[in-house]
Amino acid sequence: MKQLQLIGFLLSAALFGVVASCQSGGSEVVTPAPVPGKPDMKPPVVYQTTPYPWKKPTNFPDPVYNFANNPLTLEGVALGRTLFYDDMLSVNGTVSCAFCHQQPAAFAHPDHALSHGVNDKIGTRNNLGLQNLAFYKNFFWDGGVADLDLLPIAPIENPVEMAHSMPNLLNAVRQSAKYRPLFQSAFGSDSVTTARFLKSLSQFMLTMVSANSRYDKHARKEAGGQLTSDELAGLNLFQQKCSSCHAGELFTDQSFRNNGLSRVLNQDVGRYGITLRTEDKFKFKVPSLRNVARTPPYMHDGRFWTLNDVLNHYTTMQEVPELDPVLRQNGKPGVLLTDPEKQQIIAFLNTLTDTAYIADRQFSAPN
Amino acid sequence: MRRLFLSLSLLTAALLAGFLACNTNDPEAARPPAKFGLDFSNVVGTQPLQLGTVAYKNASGESFTPTNFNYFVSNIRLIRTDGSAYVVPQDSSYFLIRQTDPATQKITLNNVPEGSYKAVSFVLGVDSLRSTADISKRTGALDPAVDHTGANGMYWSWNSGYIFMKLEGTSPSAPRDATGRGNFRYHIGYFGGRDTKTINNLKTITVSFGADVAQVDPFRQPAVQIQADVLTIFDGTTPISIKAYPEVMISPFSATVAKNYAGMFSYKGLKTAVTD
Numbered sequence: 001m002k003q004l005q006l007i008g009f010l011l012s013a014a015l016f017g018v019v020a021s022c023q024s025g026g027s028e029v030v031t032p033a034p035v036p037g038k039p040d041m042k043p044p045v046v047y048q049t050t051p052y053p054w055k056k057p058t059n060f061p062d063p064v065y066n067f068a069n070n071p072l073t074l075e076g077v078a079l080g081r082t083l084f085y086d087d088m089l090s091v092n093g094t095v096s097c098a099f100c101h102q103q104p105a106a107f108a109h110p111d112h113a114l115s116h117g118v119n120d121k122i123g124t125r126n127n128l129g130l131q132n133l134a135f136y137k138n139f140f141w142d143g144g145v146a147d148l149d150l151l152p153i154a155p156i157e158n159p160v161e162m163a164h165s166m167p168n169l170l171n172a173v174r175q176s177a178k179y180r181p182l183f184q185s186a187f188g189s190d191s192v193t194t195a196r197f198l199k200s201l202s203q204f205m206l207t208m209v210s211a212n213s214r215y216d217k218h219a220r221k222e223a224g225g226q227l228t229s230d231e232l233a234g235l236n237l238f239q240q241k242c243s244s245c246h247a248g249e250l251f252t253d254q255s256f257r258n259n260g261l262s263r264v265l266n267q268d269v270g271r272y273g274i275t276l277r278t279e280d281k282f283k284f285k286v287p288s289l290r291n292v293a294r295t296p297p298y299m300h301d302g303r304f305w306t307l308n309d310v311l312n313h314y315t316t317m318q319e320v321p322e323l324d325p326v327l328r329q330n331g332k333p334g335v336l337l338t339d340p341e342k343q344q345i346i347a348f349l350n351t352l353t354d355t356a357y358i359a360d361r362q363f364s365a366p367n
Numbered sequence: 368m369r370r371l372f373l374s375l376s377l378l379t380a381a382l383l384a385g386f387l388a389c390n391t392n393d394p395e396a397a398r399p400p401a402k403f404g405l406d407f408s409n410v411v412g413t414q415p416l417q418l419g420t421v422a423y424k425n426a427s428g429e430s431f432t433p434t435n436f437n438y439f440v441s442n443i444r445l446i447r448t449d450g451s452a453y454v455v456p457q458d459s460s461y462f463l464i465r466q467t468d469p470a471t472q473k474i475t476l477n478n479v480p481e482g483s484y485k486a487v488s489f490v491l492g493v494d495s496l497r498s499t500a501d502i503s504k505r506t507g508a509l510d511p512a513v514d515h516t517g518a519n520g521m522y523w524s525w526n527s528g529y530i531f532m533k534l535e536g537t538s539p540s541a542p543r544d545a546t547g548r549g550n551f552r553y554h555i556g557y558f559g560g561r562d563t564k565t566i567n568n569l570k571t572i573t574v575s576f577g578a579d580v581a582q583v584d585p586f587r588q589p590a591v592q593i594q595a596d597v598l599t600i601f602d603g604t605t606p607i608s609i610k611a612y613p614e615v616m617i618s619p620f621s622a623t624v625a626k627n628y629a630g631m632f633s634y635k636g637l638k639t640a641v642t643d
Binding site for chain 2: 066069137138140147153154156158165166167170195198199275276277280
């Protein structure tokens with residue numbers, strides 16, 4: 001009996017060994033071929049990153065950005081911040097992202113109607129301030145880029161902005177002694193790939209959340225959220241007259257609309273240039289109004305220098321065929337507002353300035 | 368003693384059976400993986416395409432000299448004689464054919480299952496899924512940070528879209544630039560849009576091997592000869608004149624160019640490398 005057990009045991013052990021050897025032989029055959037250019041899959045160097053504690057403001061909608069594909073780390077954010085402030089991102093080393101996106105102006109470009117690039121080249125549109133980028137479905141006035149990770153390539157390669165080429169730039173970053181340790185600590189090796197470069201820039205930009213204006217504190221019923229009677233009247237008027245487009249806590253519904261700007265001097269087709277749909281001609285993204293008092297001039301071509309000018313446009317606009325229906329009341333273009341009402345709306349818009357964001361050192365140039 | 372002998376012989380028999388089973392179950396393990404070639408040759412009518420040196424003529428009677436010609440080939444499927452298909456794994460199925468770089472004109476597919484194949488199909492361009500994929504999925508020819516600034520450029524950074532087909536050249540029928548040169552440029556892209564529906568210029572092309580059968584096994588590596596005729600871009604379904612359309616990029620007319628180039632491929636034969 002004992003011997004029978006031994007036989008059984010020996011048999012099963014032998015069979016198991018045969019089956020196991022079969023499997024290991026088979027697995028070699030189905031190993032997929034490596035993808036050319038894919039970041040190497042060697043065992044990672046031992047390194048330790050610290051997760052960045054990104055938080056959605058309680059009064060905000062859910063973010064659009066897919067954080068699962070790019071988990072934020074303090075090290076990744078630090079690398080992105082260094083890149084954001086680095087002049088080497090432009091072809092002649094004179095223009096960084098921060099050149100046109102300045103913190104005191106909520107990362108817009110003050111005193112510039114149109115974007116200003118290398119060798120004093122001038123673009124065709126007014127740059128937008130940067131904030132709350134995790135919440136946007138697409139970027140630029142025409143919504144041309146829908147993925148934050150792909151966004152930086154556009155200004156870097158635009159001949160009237162940074163005028164660089166990505167392969168040359170990535171090679172320069174590879175050769176930079178400054179960046180080797182930054183990539184090492186963010187990603188575990190100093191290999192500079194397209195994805196790492198772009199995702200670290202995204203990481204920094206995703207941390208740029210602005211949600212601490214006086215209005216936000218009012219909305220969240222926090223201390224410091226007191227609004228004056230004029231500001232409250234302005235908020236009320238804003239909700240009646242402006243919030244069908246500048247909707248929600250982002251102060252934009254992210255749609256593309258025509259707001260009745262004269263085309264005598266500027267025939268920019270806007271969203272049409274991306275979609276080629278006739279109905280998108282002369283439409284532009286409804287911009288967020290957060291920090292709006294800090295980001296003059298206004299409109300896609302920077303034609304208005306004050307908020308007063310903007311509101312005057314809405315009350316005096318002339319008919320254009322593509323005008324958004326919401327801006328046409330009883331067959332007439334424009335929004336009805338008295339001068340005192342305009343001042344109340346401006347008083348309210350000023351409560352959207354987030355002074356903590358503008359002063360926050362985690363977003364300023366690294367030492 | 369007899370019991371021990373019995374158990375030993377049982378064990379030997381079991382092991383032997385195991386090894387035999389292993390061998391018959393998995394005959395491929397001993398055979399090297401098979402390969403399949405797709406060789407593209409670009410021509411203009413009956414002549415081979417040469418960049419910058421030869422003036423060709425389209426059906427509109429316009430003389431033109433191509434200076435650059437690139438296109439993306441992706442989502443390759445090899446169709447068997449029984450109608451079933453081998454789908455090349457997604458991550459290994461994107462190729463950029465450049466006229467300036469002969470190495471790119473010969474595609475080698477690795478690990479192709481043994482069998483008999485009668486046709487190949489592919490997408491001319493970059494499908495919508497990959498066109499909207501995470502940056503980490505855009506490697507090799509799809510890397511938006513490879514050189515896209517000059518003639519090599521196959522990516523529009525301002526709308527994050529790939530250029531599927533690029534044909535550039537000079538022609539006396541095109542408007543003259545400051546140097547007196549007449550330039551024409553066709554950059555065709557548009558995958559159908561991410562959140563707003565746009566033109567979809569993706570074309571699925573099937574090239575049949577006619578009466579030929581491409582036999583794939585580890586000892587016979589077929590390479591299908593595929594020809595792309597630049598002339599079809601002008602003289603396809605809708606004749607296109609350079610004078611009327613010297614630049615086609617971001618316009619609804621791009622769909623007409625795409626319709627034409629969808630017909631530019633033809634089967635030119637099979638080369639089989641035999642080894643033993």
